Amino acid sequence: MSTEEFQKEQEFITGLYARLDELRDHAEAAVQTALTQVGAGHQEKLERDVLVAEQSGLLAAFNAGENGLCFGRLDFQDGRQYHMGRIGIRQNDADRTPLVVDWRADVARPFYLATGYSPMGLRRRRHITTEGRNVTALHDEILDLTDTTRTGHEGSAADTVLLAALDAARSGRMHDIVQTIQAEQDRIIRASHQGVLVVEGGPGTGKTVVALHRAAYLLYAYRDLLARRGVLIVGPNPAFLAYIGEVLPSLGETGVLLATVSELFPGVAATGTDTAAATEVKGRAAMADALARFVRDHQSVPDPWIEIEHDDGTLFLDRAMAEDARAAARQTGLPHNLARPHFAFRIIDALTEQLADRIGADPYGGPNFLGPDDLAQLGKAIALSDDVHAAVDQLWPPLTPQQLVAEFLADPAHLPAIDAELIRRDGGAWTPADVPLLDEAAELLGQDDSAARAAEEAERQQRIAYAQGVLDVAYASRTYEFEDIDDEKSEVLGAHDIVDAERMAERHEEADHRSTAERAAADRTWAFGHIIVDEAQELSAMTWRLLMRRCPTRSMTLVGDPAQTGDAAGCDSWQQILEPYVGDRWEHTRLGVNYRTPAEIMEVAAGVRRAEDPAFEPPGSVRSTGTRPLAHAADPDDLAPAVAKTVAELAGAEGRLAVVAPTALHEELAAALPGASHGPAPDLTRPVVLLDPRQAKGLEFDTVVVVEPGQILAGSPRGTNDLYVALTRATQQLAVVHTGALPECLREGLARRTKEQIRPA
Numbered sequence: 001m002s003t004e005e006f007q008k009e010q011e012f013i014t015g016l017y018a019r020l021d022e023l024r025d026h027a028e029a030a031v032q033t034a035l036t037q038v039g040a041g042h043q044e045k046l047e048r049d050v051l052v053a054e055q056s057g058l059l060a061a062f063n064a065g066e067n068g069l070c071f072g073r074l075d076f077q078d079g080r081q082y083h084m085g086r087i088g089i090r091q092n093d094a095d096r097t098p099l100v101v102d103w104r105a106d107v108a109r110p111f112y113l114a115t116g117y118s119p120m121g122l123r124r125r126r127h128i129t130t131e132g133r134n135v136t137a138l139h140d141e142i143l144d145l146t147d148t149t150r151t152g153h154e155g156s157a158a159d160t161v162l163l164a165a166l167d168a169a170r171s172g173r174m175h176d177i178v179q180t181i182q183a184e185q186d187r188i189i190r191a192s193h194q195g196v197l198v199v200e201g202g203p204g205t206g207k208t209v210v211a212l213h214r215a216a217y218l219l220y221a222y223r224d225l226l227a228r229r230g231v232l233i234v235g236p237n238p239a240f241l242a243y244i245g246e247v248l249p250s251l252g253e254t255g256v257l258l259a260t261v262s263e264l265f266p267g268v269a270a271t272g273t274d275t276a277a278a279t280e281v282k283g284r285a286a287m288a289d290a291l292a293r294f295v296r297d298h299q300s301v302p303d304p305w306i307e308i309e310h311d312d313g314t315l316f317l318d319r320a321m322a323e324d325a326r327a328a329a330r331q332t333g334l335p336h337n338l339a340r341p342h343f344a345f346r347i348i349d350a351l352t353e354q355l356a357d358r359i360g361a362d363p364y365g366g367p368n369f370l371g372p373d374d375l376a377q378l379g380k381a382i383a384l385s386d387d388v389h390a391a392v393d394q395l396w397p398p399l400t401p402q403q404l405v406a407e408f409l410a411d412p413a414h415l416p417a418i419d420a421e422l423i424r425r426d427g428g429a430w431t432p433a434d435v436p437l438l439d440e441a442a443e444l445l446g447q448d449d450s451a452a453r454a455a456e457e458a459e460r461q462q463r464i465a466y467a468q469g470v471l472d473v474a475y476a477s478r479t480y481e482f483e484d485i486d487d488e489k490s491e492v493l494g495a496h497d498i499v500d501a502e503r504m505a506e507r508h509e510e511a512d513h514r515s516t517a518e519r520a521a522a523d524r525t526w527a528f529g530h531i532i533v534d535e536a537q538e539l540s541a542m543t544w545r546l547l548m549r550r551c552p553t554r555s556m557t558l559v560g561d562p563a564q565t566g567d568a569a570g571c572d573s574w575q576q577i578l579e580p581y582v583g584d585r586w587e588h589t590r591l592g593v594n595y596r597t598p599a600e601i602m603e604v605a606a607g608v609r610r611a612e613d614p615a616f617e618p619p620g621s622v623r624s625t626g627t628r629p630l631a632h633a634a635d636p637d638d639l640a641p642a643v644a645k646t647v648a649e650l651a652g653a654e655g656r657l658a659v660v661a662p663t664a665l666h667e668e669l670a671a672a673l674p675g676a677s678h679g680p681a682p683d684l685t686r687p688v689v690l691l692d693p694r695q696a697k698g699l700e701f702d703t704v705v706v707v708e709p710g711q712i713l714a715g716s717p718r719g720t721n722d723l724y725v726a727l728t729r730a731t732q733q734l735a736v737v738h739t740g741a742l743p744e745c746l747r748e749g750l751a752r753r754t755k756e757q758i759r760p761a
């Protein structure tokens, strides 16, 4: 080891952190100063808010850079040398010379792509490992074989650093991989933002982590476009979102909305659950048609008429009149609530005509006596009639998405009877599968915001009135110290002197301080700049309709693995998902190396899939641990204690362990595993967690104990996929605890332990 090289890097890193501290202090001071400045006008307030947002964003990035700020160095053959950083930092000189370049910059690409065959102009690539602000290791790769300079740190650097990262104990939170992105992953991360990119790959191939780095890259490369519209990352459940939630902030990116589909209808908390069969029915594309027809059912005509009381005698809103108004309203092509005024106006016109015919008719067959002004007067009176309002409400009622879907579920229409029975529900909490239905309903109904706008105007008037009151009080209690001075010429200005009530009211209006992600989360119609969908194979056809509405530009990255589909409503083929929206204009890429699961575990998991598909080939594992997964046979009465014993044996001092078991066993197992986190949103940072196979999706742990694999297999129509997911979550060790016979597909590859061996003492 060359201490001189070490020393040089340490000096560089020390200097770099000093510059980081300087930048951080500067940003902190700027935020503080801005916050204490009380500007009077709107403009000043706006400028202050922009400055605070900008500097806060910088601060977040500087704080993110604290750990592993610099992780590599590129030495080019032409003498250029660049240090690589999690974020880019420049010197405080006239040229603002880069100290470290951002890993996303073009010049950083050879760090990930250069090989001995294709050195991309590189002479040497250095991996720098740090702990806090100290350099702990250097690994150099020589890419120019004619270069004879040696530093003493040469070796197969990339492998050493990658394997160290893969072997490290898990923390319950995903980490970024900027230091070890592999070439096939880099190409996906930096692919163009346009169009739909599908990233497919088996378990542990890095689909999720690559998708997150892609979000960071896109925000860097297309900042103008994406910072404004925002990026949405959709994940399968809240625990998964918590698991991946620290990756982007660690890369200095905070403006991304992470959400499950259930959270995408503002104002609705989908806390209910559906049966697998109901989820499947609700997810079918045919639901869109059923809902559209259900909305039309609410556009009715009277049989034979509705009587409208009028001073000049009863008017008749008859079937033909309503049919004519309905056809005209439908012809506008507007959603139900927005077409409603068109229906109402046609009805009012027709009733006005009926009345005019009655009271203005010339008994001798001449033209009607009433002129345009008379007709307008009659129309106005009819438009104000309570009877007319009630009739319009009856024939074309205003509807909210919640009303419509609740009514639909209580008595499902336009579906085969068997499907209708499966989803029938009167009341109860909204479920995740209801959210796309609500969104579909919102599209079909449209939002007639005239009432909201009127309310807003009324509120504004109220604010003005309040501000006038404040001014009056201010005037009444003005200071009299200068009583002798003519009030008109007073140099002491009071609030009443410089603002009128309207401007003062405006000043008190709340400016929108929310970030793009926050504003997007609160707005159902927000169009995102890019959407990333993880575990995309799980989403139903109805969910795709919702997501496509949120991304009219179709700039999307979809990652998933059809072999892991667990949801009954999930899709089996990308073509089937995408065809309705982009035809065949989408790109498909594959990741083929498993970075998570050691070869020994993967062999066992592959056996499960091979039972259905003998030709199945799992992604090749990058590591093997030499430890065979274990099968523990337990007495049915002893299952929970046997699981507890296995957990006690395998749980390490460091790292995380997950027990993956069918939900029906959770109560019994939780009692035997005190301290294990479980429930709908388990805390994955705890040493032991108890999950069902669906909750385990996308996650990873050092050790995994799969309980009753036979029940997992039989538990759902996609039981094979669920078991495959459960078995592929471990980075180090896997154990299976079972009562009764081990399923046939698991008999190969597992080292057996008998009941006696695992019976608690």
Ligand SMILES: Nc1ncnc2c1ncn2[C@@H]1O[C@H](COP(=O)(O)OP(=O)(O)OP(=O)(O)O)[C@@H](O)[C@H]1O
Binding pocket: 162, 165, 166, 174, 175, 177, 180, 181, 182, 185, 201, 202, 203, 204, 205, 206, 207, 208, 209, 210, 561, 564, 595, 596, 697, 698, 699, 700, 728
């Ligand atoms: N280039 C890399 N360097 C270091 N770690 C990596 C790399 N690529 C992937 N990993 C690690 O491998 C593990 C698996 O990655 P990830 O969860 O993204 O896989 P996945 O394909 O989404 O898996 P699954 O489909 O099973 O959920 C993670 O711990 C990730 O950090």
